[in-house]
Amino acid sequence: MGEGNDATVLSREAPPVFASTVPADGGGMRLDRWLTAAHGGHSRSRLKALIEGGALTLNGAPETDPSRRLRGGESVRLAEPPPVDPVPLPREIPLTVVFEDDAVIVLDKPAGLVVHPAPGAPDHTLVNALLAHCGDSLSGIGGVRRPGIVHRLDKDTSGLMVVAKTDAAHKALALQFGDRTLHRTYHALVWGVPSPARGEIDAPMGRHPTQRTKMAVVTSGGKAALTRYQTLRAYGSTALALVECRLATGRTHQIRVHMDHIGHPLVGDQTYGRRNPSGRGGPVSARRPPPLPPEIMTRLIGLPRQALHAVALGFMHPTRGEPMHFESRIPLDIAEILATLETLQNFHSNS
Template identity: 55%
Template sequence: MTDTRILSARTDTSTESLTPGEAFTLPAGADAAGQRVDRFLAAGIGTLSRSRVKALIEAGQVLRDGTPVADPSEPVRAGATYRVEVPPAAPAKPQAQDIPLTILFEDRHLIVLDKPAGLVVHPAPGNQDGTLVNALLAHAGDDLAGIGGEKRPGIVHRLDKDTSGVMVVAKTERAHQALSATFASREALERSYLALAWGVPSPSSSEVEAPIGRHPTDRKRMAVVTRNGKDALTRYGTERAWGTACALLRCRLATGRTHQIRVHLAHIGHPIVGDPVYLKRVPGSAKALPAPARDALLSFPRQALHAESLGFPHPVTGETLRFTAPLPQDFKDLLALLDGDAG
């Protein structure tokens, strides 16, 4: 049986969680007259995005006094009663696959995990399965309430395939909206990465503020650009250095552009060890290392970049959450080799 809730347009539904298969009835008061109906309904329900309400209107799932609402931009009529029917979430197109995950935290709203290097986040051409989304579909199962009408996890941010570390994923549409807003505004958001870079930056702590956009000739790469780029700011500090050869940097993101840390560090002449895209030649600083360490760094099969910590407010309770993930073994082995050769 469909569960129907009667809401006022001003009802605070922040403590409620929307379950697909429910119906909501919202009476429109005089103060709502003239508003766009999709905006009015999204605000009144509180757990559906405006784009989701628009899709429901276009699918004939929204009624005004029993008559289907045809246009999401239609003005609200005072005194009318609106009914929003949310069908059960459709099965996700990606298939669930039993891929081991390291879960740092989970509740009914979100999952925080330590993503291993080598795991693609989302299915795409060339990587149709074996992704984090496939793994999450298997792990979360029926706990996924549906994002955009589809029973799938809500990817809020991404880590490159070969970058390891902390990620948060939404399990409900409401959590997805709130987390997406947090990442977009960057308020109360903390992201810290560890990167092993060639050379030692001077000064040892500073920031790189340079716009990032598509490379003008190689569209698969990003680059610091002078036109049509997006503002990007990365702050870094040197944690350790091995002579003049390389340094372990802690990077904090003030923005979240594609490949931001990799692009910014390469831009200032300190590309990340193992970066297959932005490290184009053997750095001169490699000569300062003993052969075993030099060979290990030059043959490292991925960018030595790790999302060490992530802090954000819980999308429902507002509680401040902060999670850390230890360096993966291959990264630790690389640092141990550097320490051994330095000793």
């Protein structure tokens, strides 16, 4: 599956012009499959779209059929059009940038910031902020000048995210996400103390059967979901715990659903955290309060978002091949609650 000795590539990441001769061993291959291996800068789906859009010539003539079988010896030229402007508008929204270069940007997202534009949040999102921050340094993801979102955080989850700035970086990070070599670690404050103190939650997830805006552990039709957890600290004997979660998969609301599934919903979770801290069902109420002072309970129940923070992120740099690791401190709203819990003398560790 050679590239041809006379190939001309102006930029290995996303060449605006790619020219090559199909070698003899390329004979019999589909055009889009051969181009994906020879080009190296885009995904097959992106190259297929470029072919269908008229960006490629074969022996000097336009070729728009990605499935065309090659004979070997053909002259191939792909001229990629410049990326178009994004539909979302750039917005000057403050960002906490942890790391940035030509390929990626690592951010510490605050709670309350939506990642993607949606009907309820059309333009004050992380994507809008990145368009303003990055400007022309975005070389185009799928032909559009936009940031490449590899993984998401819920609106009310804070912490570290990596975003691709080029199509090649997006492709490389997506592969790491798919083969589970992009590592993400979260800290969560949950009701009750998990037993055992560490373990795995291997439970497939899908849409809730009756509440379609929610996710749930399902018995059929779901996708594999695996969360590894360990208890870092127990508070009030069995009232609360600070839990570290590592994701082996990346399902929507995975940690929130999985921790609720084992009877330990996240403090502050307005969607999945309505069960009693004992894990026996029913809303948090004065009828069966956990053994905590009333002023602490008021703060816990009043937390306006789930107590979940992405504390660590690790991946291989998509162009340099170097391991990258980043850490983030627990934000103030959760840190203040944890500090208050630590002052109560009847709390002890669960190590």
